[in-house]
Every structure is written in structure tokens, then in C-alpha cells.
Amino acid sequence: MDEQYKKDNSCTNFCDNFHNTIEFIGKRWMGIIIYNLLNGPKRFHELSESIPGISDRLLTERLRDLEKQGIIVKKVSPSSPRKVEYELTSIGKEFENVFRSILNWIQLKEEQQNT
Amino acid sequence: MDEQYKKDNSCTNFCDNFHNTIEFIGKRWMGIIIYNLLNGPKRFHELSESIPGISDRLLTERLRDLEKQGIIVKKVSPSSPRKVEYELTSIGKEFENVFRSILNWIQLKEEQQNT
Numbered sequence: 001m002d003e004q005y006k007k008d009n010s011c012t013n014f015c016d017n018f019h020n021t022i023e024f025i026g027k028r029w030m031g032i033i034i035y036n037l038l039n040g041p042k043r044f045h046e047l048s049e050s051i052p053g054i055s056d057r058l059l060t061e062r063l064r065d066l067e068k069q070g071i072i073v074k075k076v077s078p079s080s081p082r083k084v085e086y087e088l089t090s091i092g093k094e095f096e097n098v099f100r101s102i103l104n105w106i107q108l109k110e111e112q113q114n115t
Numbered sequence: 116m117d118e119q120y121k122k123d124n125s126c127t128n129f130c131d132n133f134h135n136t137i138e139f140i141g142k143r144w145m146g147i148i149i150y151n152l153l154n155g156p157k158r159f160h161e162l163s164e165s166i167p168g169i170s171d172r173l174l175t176e177r178l179r180d181l182e183k184q185g186i187i188v189k190k191v192s193p194s195s196p197r198k199v200e201y202e203l204t205s206i207g208k209e210f211e212n213v214f215r216s217i218l219n220w221i222q223l224k225e226e227q228q229n230t
Contacts, residue, residue: 017221018214019147026141032134070224091224099133101216106132109185109206 024069025098029054033062034071034088034095041075041087071095139184140213144169148177149186149203149210156190156202186210 025031029051036042036050048059063086066072071092077083088095140146144166151157151165163174178201181187186207192198203210 017225018150018218021217021221022141022146023143026137028138031137035133070228091220091227094220094223098213098216098220101213102136103133105206105209105213106136108209110132112206113185 024065027062027065029058029062030065031099033059033066034092035099037072037086037088037092038096038099041085043083043085047086066092139180142177142180144173144177145180146214148174148181149207150214152187152201152203152207153211153214156200158198158200162201181207 025034032051032054033047036047042050044056044059044063047063048054048056051059063072063074066086067074070089072086072088075085075087077085140149147166147169148162151162157165159171159174159178162178163169163171166174178187178189181201182189185204187201188204190200190202192200
């Protein structure tokens with residue numbers, strides 16, 4: 001690991017950031033929402049249909065959290081009827097690497113369990 | 116992203132695995148415990164001291180979870196007094212890539228916020 005976090009075993013600012021981030025993405029449904037948006041902008045009902053089990057209230061809350069963190073933006077098209085879509089920001093799109101590493105890890109774990 | 120998860124927008128087995136994993140590592144203190152163990156085996160009190168704020172009860176619970184998931188093993192040395200250490204398994208050590216990607220993402224996010 002990088003020297004930055006190798007040399008420091010205790011919980012500093014740096015660790016707090018990590019802690020907050022992992023807690024944020026670990027919130028129920030958060031990962032799946034971002035995962036769905038990696039395929040492109042989505043409307044509320046599209047997200048809701050892609051994630052069986054999530055309530056509209058919770059989806060609204062999560063989208064608000066993601067917007068607040070600068071991970072998604074709400075795109076409103078001036079059409080009639082008004083079309084609202086949720087889209088990942090550039091930093092939101094960078095999240096793909098995090099997903100990829102987690103998915104790789106799951107695959108490794110499964111492979112190991114099957115041997 | 117890999118075709119495996121590009122083609123499928125809905126929540127399948129595959130998504131469930133992701134969901135479960137991210138929820139698991141998102142549990143309070145879980146990330147920090149693994150992070151500390153990436154530097155080598157640790158005794159209970161060493162972990163406890165490296166993570167200010169965690170209670171012994173919760174640390175015990177998390178260590179048990181990690182053991183159950185095959186991410187750590189409990190090493191008991193036949194010395195006197197008996198020495199118990201917690202150590203990452205090979206799959207536990209693979210977790211470093213997940214950490215690295217999350218930390219990179221945090222760094223990118225901070226850089227973007229500072230420009």
C-alpha cells in the first residue's frame with residue numbers, strides 16, 4: 001500500500017475519509033443505484049424498476065445524498081412533459097474502478113470457495 | 116465495465132453478491148479493521164488501540180464476522196501465556212485492491228473539490 005497509509009496505523013483524517021466513504025457507499029441500495037447509473041442517465045421510475053425492493057421514499061433519499069456528495073446531478077430537460085434524469089458526474093463515473101475492484105474480489109473469493 | 120454486468124440492468128444473483136459485500140465492508144469499523152490487518156497480524160488489544168472509539172464488544176463481533184467470511188483467521192501460538200493474533204487470509208489480503216481503489220477515488224474527489 002502507499003506510504004501515505006502504510007506508515008500510519010492509527011485513525012487520522014485520512015482514515016476518517018475512508019471510513020466515511022465506505023459507510024456512504026455501504027448504505028443500503030447505494031451501490032446498486034450507482035451501478036445502474038454507470039450505464040447512463042436514468043429516470044426515477046427506471047431506477048426504481050431496476051432495483052426491486054427499494055421504496056420510493058428511500059430511493060429519493062439516496063438520490064438526494066448522492067447529489068449532495070457531487071456524485072450525481074439531476075438533469076431537467078425543458079420538454080413537455082418535463083423530463084428529469086439522474087446522471088453520474090465525472091467523479092461519479094470514476095466510481096467504476098471501485099466497483100470493478102469489489103467485483104473482482106467477489107470473483108476471487110468465489111473461485112477460492114469452489115476449489 | 117465487464118460484459119457480465121453491463122448487459123444486465125436488473126438485480127440478479129450477481130448484484131446480490133455485490134450488495135452483500137458492500138454492505139459487509141460498510142458495517143461500522145469493518146474497513147478500518149481490515150486496513151489495520153493489512154500491515155500484518157494483530158492482537159486484540161493492538162486492534163482496539165488502533166481504532167479509537169470501537170468497543171470491545173463490537174470489535175469481538177466484527178472479528179467473528181470476518182472469520183466466518185474467511186477473511187481472517189485466528190492464530191493461537193502455543194506459548195505461555197497463550198498468544199492470540201488475527202491475520203488476514205489470502206483472500207483477505209486481496210482486499211488491498213479494493214482499499215486502493217476507494218482511496219484513489221477519495222483522492223480524485225478531493226482534488227476535484229479543490230480546483
